[in-house]
Amino acid sequence: MKQLLTMTSDDIEKRCVTLTGGGCQPGFDNHFGYGRPNLRRAMEALGDGVDHAIPPDVRITSPRWWTVLDPADASDAEIEASINARGAAFEYEVQVARGHEPLDGEFSTVASGTGQAPVDGPVASIDLHELFTAQEMRTAGKDPHGHTFIVRVRAWPQGTPAVVGEDRKALAAYSDRGKDTGMMPGLPFDVMASGESSPALYDLDGRDGGRLEIIFGTTDGKVEVFGWDEELDEWARRPGFPVDLRDADRPTDIALAPPAVGDLFGTGRPSIVMATGNGALYAVHPEGNLHEVDGNPSPFVDGFPFVAPRPDPGTPKSFGHGATFAGAPVLYDLDGDGVLEIVAGNFQSQVYAVRVVDADEDGEADVVPGFPVTALSVAGVVPPGLVCRDDNGDPVEGIQILGTPAVGLLDPHSPDPALSQHPSIIVPTTEVC
Numbered sequence: 001m002k003q004l005l006t007m008t009s010d011d012i013e014k015r016c017v018t019l020t021g022g023g024c025q026p027g028f029d030n031h032f033g034y035g036r037p038n039l040r041r042a043m044e045a046l047g048d049g050v051d052h053a054i055p056p057d058v059r060i061t062s063p064r065w066w067t068v069l070d071p072a073d074a075s076d077a078e079i080e081a082s083i084n085a086r087g088a089a090f091e092y093e094v095q096v097a098r099g100h101e102p103l104d105g106e107f108s109t110v111a112s113g114t115g116q117a118p119v120d121g122p123v124a125s126i127d128l129h130e131l132f133t134a135q136e137m138r139t140a141g142k143d144p145h146g147h148t149f150i151v152r153v154r155a156w157p158q159g160t161p162a163v164v165g166e167d168r169k170a171l172a173a174y175s176d177r178g179k180d181t182g183m184m185p186g187l188p189f190d191v192m193a194s195g196e197s198s199p200a201l202y203d204l205d206g207r208d209g210g211r212l213e214i215i216f217g218t219t220d221g222k223v224e225v226f227g228w229d230e231e232l233d234e235w236a237r238r239p240g241f242p243v244d245l246r247d248a249d250r251p252t253d254i255a256l257a258p259p260a261v262g263d264l265f266g267t268g269r270p271s272i273v274m275a276t277g278n279g280a281l282y283a284v285h286p287e288g289n290l291h292e293v294d295g296n297p298s299p300f301v302d303g304f305p306f307v308a309p310r311p312d313p314g315t316p317k318s319f320g321h322g323a324t325f326a327g328a329p330v331l332y333d334l335d336g337d338g339v340l341e342i343v344a345g346n347f348q349s350q351v352y353a354v355r356v357v358d359a360d361e362d363g364e365a366d367v368v369p370g371f372p373v374t375a376l377s378v379a380g381v382v383p384p385g386l387v388c389r390d391d392n393g394d395p396v397e398g399i400q401i402l403g404t405p406a407v408g409l410l411d412p413h414s415p416d417p418a419l420s421q422h423p424s425i426i427v428p429t430t431e432v433c
């Protein structure tokens with residue numbers, strides 16, 4: 001299906017309109033890929049099912065997209081692909097070109113072959129030193145695509161080279177083991193997920209000479225911790241991590257928000273606090289899955305996850321983006337009892353303050369009395385003159401808290417105890433009046 005749609009699409013080259021200006025070229029380009037789908041041509045390629053022009057199925061299975069290959073590890077890039085022409089004999093070629101959107105004429109063929117049975121495995125070995133000089137692979141230049149190259153695999157039924165199927169991937173070649181300029185030992189490390197959450201640095205274990213651990217969330221709903229490994233003499237994933245923040249109630253989740261790390265109970269033992277896309281807050285023990293209760297892994301502090309209620313899922317308008325926490329949680333002792341509370345705002349404009357204890361023993365950490373607070377400028381909450389309305393005079397809808405709250409005593413010298421004795425929570429929202 002993919003080959004039918006991409007290989008029959010209309011190239012976008014002329015009458016090019018992009019937000020960045022330019023960006024179109026003959027054939028595949030970064031902006032529009034293979035072009036605009038042409039469903040008539042795609043349907044015509046199906047023919048009557050017997051006399052057809054359906055391209056072979058082609059997929060590059062290894063390396064993964066955007067892999068950065070270091071010639072100090074291996075000077076050759078090993079390319080694996082699966083090719084299937086549904087029983088017909090086929091020919092294939094593996095091609096390579098420098099840059100992120102080379103023109104068709106810039107590719108050179110590095111391997112080719114024929115087959116009839118489906119191919120699923122190595123198809124080419126590309127010598128990185130034939131693509132780039134050692135100096136080019138070492139130098140961090142101004143061109144963000146200076147180390148990029150494209151591998152494409154093309155296959156067609158024997159005798160019909162016009163019925164081509166194609167897959168391509170962007171890879172990069174870079175090497176810098178310099179002590180002052182290169183990557184630190186053990187890094188980069190592929191966590192097999194995207195890392196939108198900013199990392200936090202904290203000495204979780206108080207060992208390894210006070211070195212800080214690197215803590216971050218991933219888009220597959222996990223929290224990762226990396227630290228210095230004295231035996232390996234490099235940075236490595238800490239035992240007990242990653243900790244999976246998903247469970248049977250939330251089989252998919254995402255940790256976009258940066259972690260907060262702090263000594264929640266004032267005992268000298270830090271916890272990692274995560275907020276997720278499904279509206280859950282987690283306090284995670286510093287040992288992760290190595291923390292056990294009755295012999296079972298128990299990575300979470302009692303009472304967690306705390307889950308913010310899901311909005312009405314009846315319509316996209318009522319559900320919006322759900323109860324997502326996008327900004328980082330903040331740890332602050334709101335009531336001065338020596339135990340930190342967790343403060344976080346979500347996509348429902350709700351500001352939560354959660355205690356890290358479950359005093360009422362309902363299995364979930366307790367909400368601080370008076371919370372959640374709705375951060376909306378609506379009648380009854382703010383003075384009449386500050387009520388937020390849209391151009392039609394209606395209440396503004398779909399307001400979210402995307403950012404991280406700030407908590408503190410706004411004016412320690414104020415005669416108003418609300419400012420000098422009690423901390424204030426400042427939250428940014430998307431409300432525009």
Ligand SMILES: [Ca+2]
Pocket residue numbers: 011012013024025026027028029032033034035
């Ligand atoms: Ca194009």
Ligand SMILES: [Ca+2]
Pocket residue numbers: 202203204205206207208210211212213227
């Ligand atoms: Ca440490």
Ligand SMILES: [Ca+2]
Pocket residue numbers: 332333334335336337338339340341
């Ligand atoms: Ca407290």
Ligand SMILES: [Ca+2]
Pocket residue numbers: 357358359360361362363364365366367
């Ligand atoms: Ca409770």
